[in-house]
Amino acid sequence: MGQQHRNEKIAKIFFLITGLIAVASVLLITFFVFFQGLQPFFPFNKEGRYSFWKFISGLQWKPNDEVAKASYGILYMIVGSLFSTLGAVILAVPIGILTAVYIAELAPRFVVKILQPAVELLSGIPSVLFGVFGLGFIVPIIMKTSPYARGQSLLAVILVLAVMILPIIVSLSVTALQAVPHAYREGSYALGASKIHTIFHLVIPAARSGLLAGIVLGTGRGIGETMAVMMVAGNSGGGIPTSLWQQIRPLTVNIAMEMGYSSGLHQEMLFATAVILFLFIFGINLILTKITAKLGDVDVKF
Amino acid sequence: MSNFKIKNRVKDGALRGLIYLCTGLTVGSLLLILGYIFVKGVPGLSVDFFIRDFNDKTAYVTLQETDDLGVQVEARDDGFYITSMEKGSPFASAVNQNGDRQKLTKGDQIVSIGDTKLTAENCGDLNALLPDTGQVQAKVVRVGGGIFPLLVTTLMIIGLSLLIALPIGISAAVYLNEYAKPGKILRSIRFCIEILAGIPSIIYGLFGMLLFVRFMGMGFSVLAGACTVAIILLPTIIRTTEETLKTVPESYREGSLGLGATKIQTIVKIVIPASAPGILTAVILCIGRIIGESAALLFTSGTQARIPGNLLESGASLTVQAYLAAKEKGDLSMACSIGVVVILVVILLNFLSRKVGKLMTKF
Amino acid sequence: MKKIMACAMILTLSLSLMACGGNGDNSSQANSSKQENSSKQEESSQETSGQETSSTTAKITGTATGSGSTSVEPIIQQLKDEFEAKNPGTTIEYEGNSSGSGITAANENVSMFGCASRELKEEEKAFGMTVETFAYDGIAAIVHPDNTVSDISMEDLKKIYTGEVTNWKELGGNDAPIVVVSRENGSGTKSAFEELVGFEDALVSDATIAEGNGNVQSTVASNPNAIGYVSFTYIDETVKALTVEGVEATDANVKNSTYKISRPFLIFWHEENMNEVAKAFVEFMMSAEGQAIVAEKAIPVTD
Numbered sequence: 001m002g003q004q005h006r007n008e009k010i011a012k013i014f015f016l017i018t019g020l021i022a023v024a025s026v027l028l029i030t031f032f033v034f035f036q037g038l039q040p041f042f043p044f045n046k047e048g049r050y051s052f053w054k055f056i057s058g059l060q061w062k063p064n065d066e067v068a069k070a071s072y073g074i075l076y077m078i079v080g081s082l083f084s085t086l087g088a089v090i091l092a093v094p095i096g097i098l099t100a101v102y103i104a105e106l107a108p109r110f111v112v113k114i115l116q117p118a119v120e121l122l123s124g125i126p127s128v129l130f131g132v133f134g135l136g137f138i139v140p141i142i143m144k145t146s147p148y149a150r151g152q153s154l155l156a157v158i159l160v161l162a163v164m165i166l167p168i169i170v171s172l173s174v175t176a177l178q179a180v181p182h183a184y185r186e187g188s189y190a191l192g193a194s195k196i197h198t199i200f201h202l203v204i205p206a207a208r209s210g211l212l213a214g215i216v217l218g219t220g221r222g223i224g225e226t227m228a229v230m231m232v233a234g235n236s237g238g239g240i241p242t243s244l245w246q247q248i249r250p251l252t253v254n255i256a257m258e259m260g261y262s263s264g265l266h267q268e269m270l271f272a273t274a275v276i277l278f279l280f281i282f283g284i285n286l287i288l289t290k291i292t293a294k295l296g297d298v299d300v301k302f
Numbered sequence: 303m304s305n306f307k308i309k310n311r312v313k314d315g316a317l318r319g320l321i322y323l324c325t326g327l328t329v330g331s332l333l334l335i336l337g338y339i340f341v342k343g344v345p346g347l348s349v350d351f352f353i354r355d356f357n358d359k360t361a362y363v364t365l366q367e368t369d370d371l372g373v374q375v376e377a378r379d380d381g382f383y384i385t386s387m388e389k390g391s392p393f394a395s396a397v398n399q400n401g402d403r404q405k406l407t408k409g410d411q412i413v414s415i416g417d418t419k420l421t422a423e424n425c426g427d428l429n430a431l432l433p434d435t436g437q438v439q440a441k442v443v444r445v446g447g448g449i450f451p452l453l454v455t456t457l458m459i460i461g462l463s464l465l466i467a468l469p470i471g472i473s474a475a476v477y478l479n480e481y482a483k484p485g486k487i488l489r490s491i492r493f494c495i496e497i498l499a500g501i502p503s504i505i506y507g508l509f510g511m512l513l514f515v516r517f518m519g520m521g522f523s524v525l526a527g528a529c530t531v532a533i534i535l536l537p538t539i540i541r542t543t544e545e546t547l548k549t550v551p552e553s554y555r556e557g558s559l560g561l562g563a564t565k566i567q568t569i570v571k572i573v574i575p576a577s578a579p580g581i582l583t584a585v586i587l588c589i590g591r592i593i594g595e596s597a598a599l600l601f602t603s604g605t606q607a608r609i610p611g612n613l614l615e616s617g618a619s620l621t622v623q624a625y626l627a628a629k630e631k632g633d634l635s636m637a638c639s640i641g642v643v644v645i646l647v648v649i650l651l652n653f654l655s656r657k658v659g660k661l662m663t664k665f
Numbered sequence: 666m667k668k669i670m671a672c673a674m675i676l677t678l679s680l681s682l683m684a685c686g687g688n689g690d691n692s693s694q695a696n697s698s699k700q701e702n703s704s705k706q707e708e709s710s711q712e713t714s715g716q717e718t719s720s721t722t723a724k725i726t727g728t729a730t731g732s733g734s735t736s737v738e739p740i741i742q743q744l745k746d747e748f749e750a751k752n753p754g755t756t757i758e759y760e761g762n763s764s765g766s767g768i769t770a771a772n773e774n775v776s777m778f779g780c781a782s783r784e785l786k787e788e789e790k791a792f793g794m795t796v797e798t799f800a801y802d803g804i805a806a807i808v809h810p811d812n813t814v815s816d817i818s819m820e821d822l823k824k825i826y827t828g829e830v831t832n833w834k835e836l837g838g839n840d841a842p843i844v845v846v847s848r849e850n851g852s853g854t855k856s857a858f859e860e861l862v863g864f865e866d867a868l869v870s871d872a873t874i875a876e877g878n879g880n881v882q883s884t885v886a887s888n889p890n891a892i893g894y895v896s897f898t899y900i901d902e903t904v905k906a907l908t909v910e911g912v913e914a915t916d917a918n919v920k921n922s923t924y925k926i927s928r929p930f931l932i933f934w935h936e937e938n939m940n941e942v943a944k945a946f947v948e949f950m951m952s953a954e955g956q957a958i959v960a961e962k963a964i965p966v967t968d
Contacts (some may be wrong), residue, residue, distance in 0.1 A: 004564055011566040016475035018470045019491050022540065025533050026494040029501065036512060050553045062866055063850045069866065098324035106321065115329070117652060122332045124648040126594030128625045129641045133335045136342065136634045140887060149890040150844040152873050163331045170328060196314040215734075217500075223602050224502025224546045227625055230876070238870035249873060256597060257876055260510070261763040261851025274508055278501075285500045289493065357742070360750035400753040441750070522760070606758065616760075629876050630735065630761075632883025 033278055037271035055272060060238035061254065063266040072269040076240045076278065080248030081280075083241060084154060084229070085222035090159035093215055094201040095162075096169030097204070103170070104177035105199050116174075123167035131231035134160040139232055146245045152234030155244040162227050165218035172217060176210020177203060202242040213291045220284040224277070251277045339645065343638030350409065351639065354448025356607035356623070360413070363396035363404050365438050371428050373412075375420070381411040381443065382420045396440070409441040445568045449640060455524065455617035458610065459603065460592050462528035463535060464585060471539025472531075472581060476569055478540070479547040499537035503598040506534050510602040522616040527603025531592055538591060539584045546580020547573060579661045588656040590648055596621040620644055693752060725925035726754035728964060733759075733767020733780035733924055734853045736896040737930050740800060740962045741780065747958055755942045762852030766880040768792070771934055777943040782853035782896070785931065793935075799950050800930040800963040803897045804858050805906040805944075806880065806915040809889040814838040816908045820860050828869030830866050833890065845872040846884050846893035854878065857928040858894050894926075898962050916964045932962060 039045045041052040048067035089205070094243025103115050138159050139151030146153060155234015180203050188198040235257060241248050254273050262270055365371075372391030375382040384406065387393060393406040412420055414437050414490060415431045424431060474491075482488040510530030518525040550573050558568040574581075596619075604616025607623055618626065624640040627633045731741070738761040745757040756766050760770075764781035771779030772792045785796065806817060824830040825843055834840045847868055848855035873891075875881045881893040886903035893904075897914065900906050906914040908923055918924035932947060939947075945961045949955045956965040 008564060008566055011569075012481055015473050015481055016487075018473040019477035019487075021470050022474060022498055022536055023494045025536065026497050028513065029533075032509055032512045033505065060870060061850075062868075064866065073481040090606065095324040095327050098321045099328040102321050102325040105320075107325075115325070117656070118329060118332055120652050121645075121649060122328075122335075124590050124594065125335065126596065126621045126624075126644055128594075128596045128621050128628070128637070129339060129644070130335070130594070132624070132628050132634055132637045132641060133338050136638075137334070137338050143888060146845065148871075149842045150888055152884075157495075163335070166328055166331065171394065183411065192309065195315050196317050199312070200317060208881060215552075220500050221502075224500075224504070226502065233785070235874040235876075236871050237868060237874065247873060249874075252597075255508065256504050256600070257849050257874070258851060259601060261766055261849060263471055263766060263769045266850070271508065275504055278505060281500055281502065281505075282497070284498050285657060288500070289496055292432060358746060361753070362748045362750050398753055399751070400739075402753075606760070629880050631879040632886075633879070634883075649740065 006021045030278070033271060033274050036268060037273075037275035038186040040265055040272060042178060045265075045268075047268060050265065050269065055269070056276075059240060061249070062237060063262070063269070067265060070265070074251065074254070074273055076238060077249050077251045077254055077273070078276065079240050080154070080233075081223055081250040081252070081277075083159040084161055084233075084248060084250060085219055087154070087158035087244075088165055088222050089215060089219055091158065092166045092169055092218060096166050096214070096218075097173050097211060099166075100170050100173030100177055101199055101204070105173045105195070105203065119167045119170045122124075122163075123171070127164065127225060127228040130160055130164055131228035134228060134232040142245075149243050150247075152232055152235070152247055153245050154241050154248050156232040157229050157248060157250070158244070159224060160232055163223045164225060164228060165222050166278070168218045168221055169214045172214030173207070173211050176207040176214070178247045179210060181234075209291055209294050213288060216284060216288045220281060220288070223250075223280055223284070224252060225250075226256045229253055230256055251280075258259070307545075319645065336645065339638045339641045342635055343640070343642035346635050346639035347642060351448050352453070353450055355444065355446045356448060356451050357446040359444045359446065360441065361398050361404060361444070362439055362441055363393075363394040363398050363406070365396055365440055367435065367437055368392045369429065369432065371415075373552065375412055375425050375428065377422050377425055381413065382425050383410050383445075384410050384412065386569075391441075393440075395595060396442075406442060409445060411445060413441040413443055415440045449620065449623070449643065450642070451607055452620045452623050454609045455603070456593065456619045458524050458617070459528050459531060459599070459612075459619055460589055462613070463531040463592060464588060464637065466528060467532040467535040467539055467588070468585070470535050471584070472543050472574070474536070474545055475540045475543035476574070479544050480565075480569055480573065485647045495537045495540055498533070499541075503534065503595060506530055506598040507601040509533075510598060515602055520614060522602065522604035523614045524603055524610045524617050525613040527619075528613075529604045530598050531595060534595070534598060535588045535591060538587050542584035542587060543577065543581055546577035546583075549580070550576045579658050583655050583658050586651050586658065590651045592648055593619075593644055594621060595619070596625050600625070677861040694731050702707070707897060724754075725752060725941045725945055727942045728756040728758060729778070729940060729946055730776040731760075731767075731771045731780060731932075731943075732757045732762060732776040733777045734764040734782035734930075735761040736782040736802065736854050736898070737761075737780040739898050740930070740959055743820075743958050743962060744946070744950055744955055747954075748946055749764070751949075752942075752945065755945075756941070757946055763851040764856070765851045768933070771938070774935070774938045777938050777940065778932055780945065781931045781933070783857040783931075794933040795936060796931055796933040796965055797930050797947070797951065798929040799956075800959045800965060801919055801927055802963045803896055803914055803916070803919040803927045803929055804854060804861070804894050804925055805900050806892060806894050806909065807885050807900065807906050808892050809885060810905045811837060811889050811905070812905060814907070815905070816911060819862060822909070823864050825870070826859075826862065826869060827864050827867045828871075841890045844888055844891040844960055845869055846875055846881050846891050847872040848878075848881060848894075849874055849876050853928075854894065854896060857927065861926045861928070919964050 013117055040047065040050045043049050050067060050072055055072055055074060058071060058074050059076050060071045060073050062071040064070035103112055134156055138156050142153055142156050143149065143151035184206060185198055188202050214245060229250050230253045233253055234251060235249045235253055236247040251273055255270050259270055371393065372388035373384050373393055374386045376385045387408060396404050396406055398404040414420060415428060416433055418424065418431045432538050478488065478491065510526060512524035514520050515522060516527045538602065554572050554576060555568055558572045599619050599622050603619065604615045605618050605622060605626055607618050610617040621644060624637040627636040724890035738759065741759045745759065748757060749755055760776065764783050767781055770776040771794060779916055782802065806822060808814065814833060817836065821830060824937055825845060830836065832840065833843055873884065875884045878895045878899045881895050882899045882904055885891045885893040904939050908914065911922045912918050914924060919927040931951065956967050959965045
């Protein structure tokens with residue numbers, strides 16, 4: 001019996017440890033990225049010190065081995081990342097939610113059977129392919145109308161990102177809408193309201209925290225997207241975008257594009273970029289957990 | 303009918319139209335992307351595309367003494383291709399410099415025979431190029447342009463990362479569902495799983511590069527790539543498994559415990575087997591995720607399009623190579639051809655996960 | 666509570682470290698034993714029937730690793746292909762990233778040799794590596810084939826890349842904005858081009874940054890108003906190479922130094938990091954046969 005008891009205990013500890021691996025991973029990732037990324041801002045850094053203020057408020061990215069000649073400003077990248085994500089969300093949210101309304105409320109069964117796998121497929125397409133599509137299809141079209149005569153632009157990024165976050169918003173919204181109890185709808189019909197009226201005045205408001213979760217998740221995906229964006233952003237070396245036609249360099253692209261080429265302080269500054277990106281993601285996650293906590297049962301998965 | 307009602311009806315109609323429009327836009331964007339990739343990618347597909355090496359491979363082979371080579375070549379832009387080959391041709395029993403057999407086939411290139419390079423003039427009659435006696439050496443090229451090594455690398459990464467992530471993920475889910483009591487530990491684990499799911503792959507790539515590639519000294523390797531991907535998979539495996547564990551009826555556990563089984567026996571012999579379909583779904587979801595992964599693999603498993611000889615060699619996966627093709631060579635067609643393969647696999651996986659999902663609902 | 670967490674973390678970390686460290690050791694042992702084997706291996710009597718005998722008389726097997734410039738990569742690929750065909754059982758691994766990281770990698774023994782597509786800087790020369798020039802390469806300023814401008818002066822190139830000139834009509838072309846395409850930071854082509862044209866660190870900030878030579882080429886090929894620069898290797902019918910101050914972008918003109926924008930391709934290594942295969946590869950590269958292959962993609966150092 002004692003033997004058995006010990007086995008049970010060992011098993012429990014084993015399961016606990018595996019559960020804690022998730023915690024350990026997060027701590028390790030945070031530690032490694034922050035450790036590398038915060039080094040340049042301390043005076044004792046052997047690769048040379050760089051002012052955090054200049055980093056966070058700078059409008060130019062010009063790496064150089066000599067600190068005095070280098071300029072590592074990422075404010076314009078932060079702005080670029082935010083603009084592109086915001087634009088994509090503005091575009092994708094209404095389209096996504098209304099598509100979800102069709103799937104959850106209006107579509108006949110056989111249409112749902114086609115639409116849902118289609119949305120699932122859209123979310124399963126690797127981001128590289130979105131980039132290839134953007135480069136081969138969207139960029140040439142924008143080039144024809146842009147005053148700068150080039151297609152790589154904020155607009156191209158917004159369009160590509162919008163398509164990429166669309167399936168996330170659709171599937172989460174469908175789940176949220178389906179979770180609204182049937183009794184709500186029947187009550188509304190009994191009062192003489194039309195189906196459409198019921199959807200817009202009752203079902204959507206009732207599902208709003210689920211819808212919000214989808215939006216936040218979409219934002220997270222948008223700000224973290226790398227490969228697709230890299231091919232269509234233009235990746236300029238400085239300047240805050242003032243119109244849709246201008247090029248941007250999102251935070252993620254800065255890391256992915258130069259990591260293979262960098263060393264010394266330059267590489268540390270790329271990790272510093274990752275720190276900023278990480279903070280954004282962390283913030284978005286906090287908001288998300290607040291929303292999901294409110295949601296209770298509604299299953300948020302992605 | 304009152305004015306008010308008509309107004310409402312118009313409004314309803316407009317909103318309904320808007321809903322249809324948005325659905326159309328969603329479906330339209332999917333069709334546009336699929337259409338673009340298939341139109342550009344399908345022409346590049348062939349059997350050769352799947353079985354060939356990615357890069358051309360040159361070799362010097364020794365041919366048996368003969369006066370008839372028994373091959374016909376055709377001059378194309380990039381070389382002289384074997385178009386037909388007789389059974390007894392010495393090319394069929396060629397030996398490379400290591401002394402190993404290297405059989406040539408249709409579609410291989412011949413660059414030179416003996417000391418003579420093939421030209422548009424002399425390629426009509428190759429036998430004229432043979433020396434009077436003795437063996438002769440020929441320079442041949444096995445043409446690349448295929449994705450075979452990429453498929454192998456991708457499969458290696460899938461296998462290895464699942465091997466690492468599945469046991470950890472499943473037992474973590476068991477802990478969360480069977481052991482954990484509400485409290486700080488449970489909350490922090492759940493919070494971290496949320497965070498893991500939200501971290502973009504580029505950050506995983508950086509982390510993998512620092513920890514596995516450099517700190518642990520794995521170098522750019524399949525192993526480092528698989529370890530990095532394994533962490534990315536954890537949230538998916540844990541969540542999906544936990545979902546199924548929840549669906550296993552409490553009566554199963556009670557029955558088993560009532561028969562005198564211990565908790566650990568119950569978990570291993572009853573609960574986990576009963577949730578097998580859910581675990582299978584997790585595996586399918588994971589495979590889809592790995593196939594689509596590029597940013598995290600770029601900095602961990604490297605960019606070499608070849609079959610890794612062991613786990614510590616580098617190798618590019620399908621999507622990484624699709625990216626490189628688009629980036630380094632500006633070759634969108636190659637990227638799209640790989641894209642078609644990936645999308646077909648994704649469709650198959652989605653279909654499978656639906657089937658398995660149906661199995662699950664039988665509880 | 667905290668203690669448990671800490672213990673668990675340490676445990677998992679050390680476990681995984683052990684596992685991985687073990688693997689690493691195994692592999693290095695395996696590698697070294699492989700090499701021993703190969704040197705012990707009897708030389709198989711191989712007939713070389715009239716073919717040019719390669720510089721290696723003893724049979725060598727094993728792997729040599731290199732990394733560095735992507736501009737060099739196409740040439741290395743060709744050399745590697747021929748070298749591996751001549752010496753079955755050898756593998757040359759070349760990771761194309763950038764001149765800068767090639768130098769670091771070779772210096773820190775991450776790879777045995779490195780390649781760069783620019784001159785070494787003073788501080789890089791101080792690493793004390795053996796450096797050989799194995800080829801010269803021109804950098805061509807390329808535009809879309811439909812562009813009416815066909816000649817450009819160094820001065821105008823500088824003006825375009827620093828943002829002083831922004832419209833093609835200022836250079837005698839159509840009234841259209843100039844789309845400036847440049848390379849990512851760390852690229853050897855970029856630093857060589859900036860140095861030769863004379864605008865280091867003054868690149869106009871809204872230039873489109875394309876990653877890799879091929880990407881510049883395809884960006885320019887798809888945009889009638891774009892200008893970019895690529896290694897000669899990447900010139901094809903989809904883009905037009907401008908003449909620079911009247912001199913055509915050809916190998917011959919680089920050789921007689923009339924074409925201004927050219928640079929050396931370098932290979933460098935620390936002697937102690939090189940294995941048999943790497944040495945043989947470098948030897949092959951500099952041999953007449955190797956240079957003949959170089960000549961297909963760039964300008965060989967020997968005639």
